[in-house]
Amino acid sequence: xxxxxxxxxPKTPRLYFNSQSGDFEISxxxxxxxxxxxxxxxxxxxxxxVTSPSSSxxxxxxxxxxxxxxxxxxxxxxxxxxxxxxxxxxxIFWHYEEEDEDxxxxxxxxxxxxKVPIELVVIxxx
Amino acid sequence: MNISTFDIKHKxxxxxxxxxxxSYLGSLTQKELDHILERLEAALSNSLSSRLAIKKxxxxxxxxxxxxxxxxxxxxxxxxxxxxxxxxxxxxxGYKIITGNFMQKQDIKSIEARIQIVNSLDPDxxxxxxxxxxxxxxxxxxxxxGLGFIDMAKKSNGELIYxxxxxxxxxxxxxxxxxxxx
Numbered sequence: 001x002x003x004x005x006x007x008x009x010p011k012t013p014r015l016y017f018n019s020q021s022g023d024f025e026i027s028x029x030x031x032x033x034x035x036x037x038x039x040x041x042x043x044x045x046x047x048x049x050v051t052s053p054s055s056s057x058x059x060x061x062x063x064x065x066x067x068x069x070x071x072x073x074x075x076x077x078x079x080x081x082x083x084x085x086x087x088x089x090x091x092i093f094w095h096y097e098e099e100d101e102d103x104x105x106x107x108x109x110x111x112x113x114x115k116v117p118i119e120l121v122v123i124x125x126x
Numbered sequence: 127m128n129i130s131t132f133d134i135k136h137k138x139x140x141x142x143x144x145x146x147x148x149s150y151l152g153s154l155t156q157k158e159l160d161h162i163l164e165r166l167e168a169a170l171s172n173s174l175s176s177r178l179a180i181k182k183x184x185x186x187x188x189x190x191x192x193x194x195x196x197x198x199x200x201x202x203x204x205x206x207x208x209x210x211x212x213x214x215x216x217x218x219x220g221y222k223i224i225t226g227n228f229m230q231k232q233d234i235k236s237i238e239a240r241i242q243i244v245n246s247l248d249p250d251x252x253x254x255x256x257x258x259x260x261x262x263x264x265x266x267x268x269x270x271x272g273l274g275f276i277d278m279a280k281k282s283n284g285e286l287i288y289x290x291x292x293x294x295x296x297x298x299x300x301x302x303x304x305x306x307x308x
Contacts, residue, residue, distance in 0.1 A: 010164075031188050033159070033195060065181070067188055068273035075260055100178055102185065102281060105253070113261040 001052075004045040012038055013063065017045060022054030022088065026074075027062040035069035039076070046080040053088040057081060062095040062123075063103070071106070078114040085116055092118040098125050128294040129206045129228060137291070137299065138211045141224050145216040147173040154210040154227070159195050162212060163188060170214070179308035183214060183221055186281050186306060193274040194227045201230060207297075220307040223282070229300045234290055237300070241286050244279035252280045283307045 006015040008028040016025040032038045059081065061074070081090050092114075094107035104120065111118040138151045148169040150162050166187055170180045191212060198208055206228075213224040229237070247255060256276045279286055282304035291299040 011160075031163075031192070033156075033192055033199075065185055065188065067192055068277045069192075071260060071273065072263060075263060079263075097178070100181065102182060109253075109257050109260060112257055 001048055004042060015042060017042070017049070019049055020054060022057040024057065024059040025062070026077075027060070029064050030066040030070035030074075032067075032070070035067065035073045039070075039073040043073075043076060043080070046077065050080055050084045053084045056089040057084065057091070059090075059092045060095065061092065066106075074110065075113070078110060078116060078118075082115050090116045092116055093121050094118055095121045095123055097123050127292075129204070129209075129297055132228075132291075132293045132299060134209050134211065134226070134299070137226060137301070141211075141213050141215065143215065146213060147216060147221075148214040149212065151209075151211040153205060153208040154191070154195055154198060155208060156195075159191065162191060166212075166214070174308075176308065182281060182308060183223065183306055186223055186278055186304065187212070187214065189274055189277050190223065190225050190302065190304075193278075194225060197229070197233075198227065217305060220283075220305060223304045223306060224301065226299060226301045228293065229290070229298050231296055231298055234298060238288070238290075240275045241288055244275050245285040247279075249280070252276060256280060278304055281306065 001019045003019055004015060004017040006012070008014040011029060011031050013026050013028040013030045016023070018024070059077075066074070078092065081092070084090060092110075094110065096103035096107055107118065107120045111120070135151065138149070142149060148166050150165075152158060154162075167180075167184055170184055174180050174183070194210060198210075201207060210225070210227040213222070215222045215224070244252060244255075256273060259273055259276065275286065284305055287303040289301045291301070293299055
């Protein structure tokens with residue numbers, strides 16, 4: 001199956017989903033008015049991916065901003081990955097900037113409700 | 127009085143001061159929404175030195191303005207109804223964010239109920255509520271996540287201050303104020 005990639009815009013993130021390697025990335029900003037519409041093609045792609053996933057699936061989330069409607073879509077993305085937790089080694093890396101308590105807390109929120117390991121990764125400011 | 131005679135400019139003028147670092151008064155269309163967010167970010171970058179503070183305020187503003195936009199988009203009525211305002215004012219220990227927009231009278235109850243719930247909760251309870259709503263999934267009546275007010279309450283300190291001004295038998299003007307410590 002093809003990879004799913006999307007270049008970032010001021011309101012939407014970079015999406016990089018490699019079906020072969022299982023390396024996934026959502027980075028930048030996720031503040032579209034209609035998040036459901038924005039994430040729909042990715043959801044469909046993931047529905048396909050979970051039928052024959054790579055042996056390991058690593059999702060990197062590195063967001064500067066996201067709105068609450070995007071957070072619901074992220075939950076949906078994570079739930080898709082819960083489905084392959086047995087057949088693929090799934091791990092989510094949630095990045096947050098040092099001292100950005102809101103973003104750290106968001107990672108924590110997801111960790112509490114999602115049944116896939118989520119590692120919080122701090123980005124140090126020099 | 128009706129929407130076209132309601133003096134939104136007067137209402138707007140009440141909030142404008144030397145402490146205003148960003149304000150907008152006009153129609154909240156899709157195009158304007160994008161411009162507002164761009165100009166807002168530029169204004170914040172010019173007046174605030176801390177990147178994290180900029181992030182925090184921008185985040186709340188995006189949520190607040192998109193909350194209004196999402197609501198108004200679902201009201202299939204006149205352009206006049208889209209007239210809104212947004213403020214970021216310097217305040218003691220941080221910033222005050224103010225939004226103002228027209229609303230259908232019939233929606234007062236549900237909006238007021240949401241605000242009263244988040245205002246009654248302490249930070250830990252807000253966190254739990256946020257997680258709970260996130261966990262359930264789906265979308266709210268407004269087409270949003272149903273997390274807007276919870277998120278704004280979580281990120282602002284203290285309660286959401288709100289007011290409904292009578293406009294006509296179908297409409298009110300809704301003002302929302304939040305204090306953000308940075």
